[in-house]
Amino acid sequence: MEKAKHIRTVNTAKLQKTIKTGGCGECQTSCQSACKTSCTVGNQACQK
Amino acid sequence: MDFHKFFLHGTYVLLDVNSGAVHAVDKLVYDIMDIFRGDNDEEVLEQLRTVYSGEELIEAMAELRGLMAQGQLFSSAPEVSPAMFQQEPVVKALCLHVAHDCNLRCHYCFAGTGDFGHDRSLMTPEVGERAVDFILAHSGARRHCEIDFFGGEPLMNMDTVRHVVKYIRQKEALTGKVFKLTLTTNAVLLNPETIQYLNENAISLVLSLDGRRDVHDQMRPNANGRGSWDTAVKNIRAVTASRTDPAYDPRGTYFYVRGTYTARNLDFAEDVLAMADLGFAQLSVEPVVGKDCDYELREEHLPELFRQYELLAKAYLERKRAGNGFDFFHFNVDLDHGPCLPKRLSGCGAGHEYFAVTPQGDLYPCHQFVGREGYRLGSVFTGVENHVLPETFRNTHVLNKPACRECWARFFCSGGCHANAQLVHGTITEPYQIGCELQKKRLECALLVQTELSKDTSQ
Numbered sequence: 001m002e003k004a005k006h007i008r009t010v011n012t013a014k015l016q017k018t019i020k021t022g023g024c025g026e027c028q029t030s031c032q033s034a035c036k037t038s039c040t041v042g043n044q045a046c047q048k
Numbered sequence: 049m050d051f052h053k054f055f056l057h058g059t060y061v062l063l064d065v066n067s068g069a070v071h072a073v074d075k076l077v078y079d080i081m082d083i084f085r086g087d088n089d090e091e092v093l094e095q096l097r098t099v100y101s102g103e104e105l106i107e108a109m110a111e112l113r114g115l116m117a118q119g120q121l122f123s124s125a126p127e128v129s130p131a132m133f134q135q136e137p138v139v140k141a142l143c144l145h146v147a148h149d150c151n152l153r154c155h156y157c158f159a160g161t162g163d164f165g166h167d168r169s170l171m172t173p174e175v176g177e178r179a180v181d182f183i184l185a186h187s188g189a190r191r192h193c194e195i196d197f198f199g200g201e202p203l204m205n206m207d208t209v210r211h212v213v214k215y216i217r218q219k220e221a222l223t224g225k226v227f228k229l230t231l232t233t234n235a236v237l238l239n240p241e242t243i244q245y246l247n248e249n250a251i252s253l254v255l256s257l258d259g260r261r262d263v264h265d266q267m268r269p270n271a272n273g274r275g276s277w278d279t280a281v282k283n284i285r286a287v288t289a290s291r292t293d294p295a296y297d298p299r300g301t302y303f304y305v306r307g308t309y310t311a312r313n314l315d316f317a318e319d320v321l322a323m324a325d326l327g328f329a330q331l332s333v334e335p336v337v338g339k340d341c342d343y344e345l346r347e348e349h350l351p352e353l354f355r356q357y358e359l360l361a362k363a364y365l366e367r368k369r370a371g372n373g374f375d376f377f378h379f380n381v382d383l384d385h386g387p388c389l390p391k392r393l394s395g396c397g398a399g400h401e402y403f404a405v406t407p408q409g410d411l412y413p414c415h416q417f418v419g420r421e422g423y424r425l426g427s428v429f430t431g432v433e434n435h436v437l438p439e440t441f442r443n444t445h446v447l448n449k450p451a452c453r454e455c456w457a458r459f460f461c462s463g464g465c466h467a468n469a470q471l472v473h474g475t476i477t478e479p480y481q482i483g484c485e486l487q488k489k490r491l492e493c494a495l496l497v498q499t500e501l502s503k504d505t506s507q
Contacts, residue, residue: 022388
């Protein structure tokens with residue numbers, strides 16, 4: 001496949017697939033982290 | 049079409065909302081995305097032929113179609129079955145209000161300078177033990193449990209903190225559970241003995257500092273009216289030095305220096321950089337939430353606040369590349385190993401996975417709801433007695449909130465803070481709009497930062 005000239009993909013996430021692979025619930029509670037007034041779930045890491 | 053694009057600091061970024069895929073694109077693709085829907089090449093050619101050559105446009109659209117084939121553009125919405133939310137909820141975390149009292153009198157304190165609108169009081173060791181029993185009884189098969197020692201100011205009740213930690217360690221040995229402990233403090237009462245205790249007991253720390261001395265002192269005076277910056281900085285320096293010492297074993301702990309910005313320091317990027325200049329490398333600042341007060345953030349402040357996040361992103365990248373970087377909590381979006389969709393839908397878990405416990409043992413959906421009428425859910429002695437509200441909290445996720453369903457940021461923010469929504473609108477189903485706008489700008493800056501950093505590593 002030819003190298004893309006116009007697009008550089010930063011990550012190859014497929015969030016929809018994590019419905020099946022995720023949900024173990026071991027991850028940190030969002031608001032328990034650095035912020036106590038605004039949660040940004042997206043900046044947590046998966047514990048798996 | 050579920051995508052979002054933005055241009056910031058010379059970079060064009062394209063996000064596919066449903067998959068979470070992020071792409072750095074050129075101006076040509078950025079412009080095409082105003083028109084392109086996957087199967088309307090003629091329309092794109094017709095509208096952009098005067099700006100770009102037909103050959104370039106066809107080439108770029110072929111690349112976009114390649115992304116579509118990979119499920120990284122125009123990807124379909126996740127199929128969320130109701131079963132995902134029907135499982136028995138488990139309690140993951142508690143916020144223990146070990147002291148409804150505080151040595152500071154911060155003007156913006158949602159806790160009413162520590163007393164949460166009630167009498168100043170301390171949690172007894174017995175209530176602390178029952179709280180631990182409560183989480184053990186309701187955490188199911190989950191191995192990790194979290195407890196945050198909170199206040200008011202938790203260092204005003206170290207006797208209970210020490211007692212509860214000892215009790216937790218005994219219970220860990222008996223149950224096989226692993227507790228992650230955090231303490232959120234204004235740092236003023238930290239001393240060498242307490243620092244040693246917190247380090248030896250693997251307690252993560254959230255340390256409050258608002259940045260520049262005058263900004264901090266204006267909002268965070270001691271009970272005697274004098275500013276608390278000098279003492280806070282001296283103590284935060286001591287504890288962070290102890291934890292960056294090579295001899296310190298972190299054992300999974302972390303520490304963050306976090307601040308609050310208000311209408312009085314709209315130039316808050318300066319405060320973040322001031323804290324970085326003090327040598328603190330793990331930073332976070334949050335917008336204040338207030339209502340009917342002179343420091344509240346209003347819609348007319350948004351353009352300046354957006355500019356500040358942009359300035360912060362620029363400085364963040366410059367310092368990282370120069371080798372003197374710092375971490376800013378909200379820019380640490382993990383694009384590859386971020387949370388799964390079930391987590392993104394359950395959000396902060398307030399009211400079903402996460403509870404706050406008052407000194408008397410009462411349960412509330414989270415620390416911010418403590419003392420708000422109608423939100424007491426039960427107690428650590430009786431368990432959850434209100435069975436309606438936890439279900440309401442659980443079901444108030446981004447796919448059920450009209451304002452969130454169509455928002456491009458929904459899988460990053462998980463619908464925002466329920467407490468802020470309730471404070472401003474009287475309901476948790478309608479998000480706090482200013483919070484949403486700030487969240488979206490922060491996310492754009494975070495995506496830009498990650499896009500730029502990935503370029504550095506791929507070169």
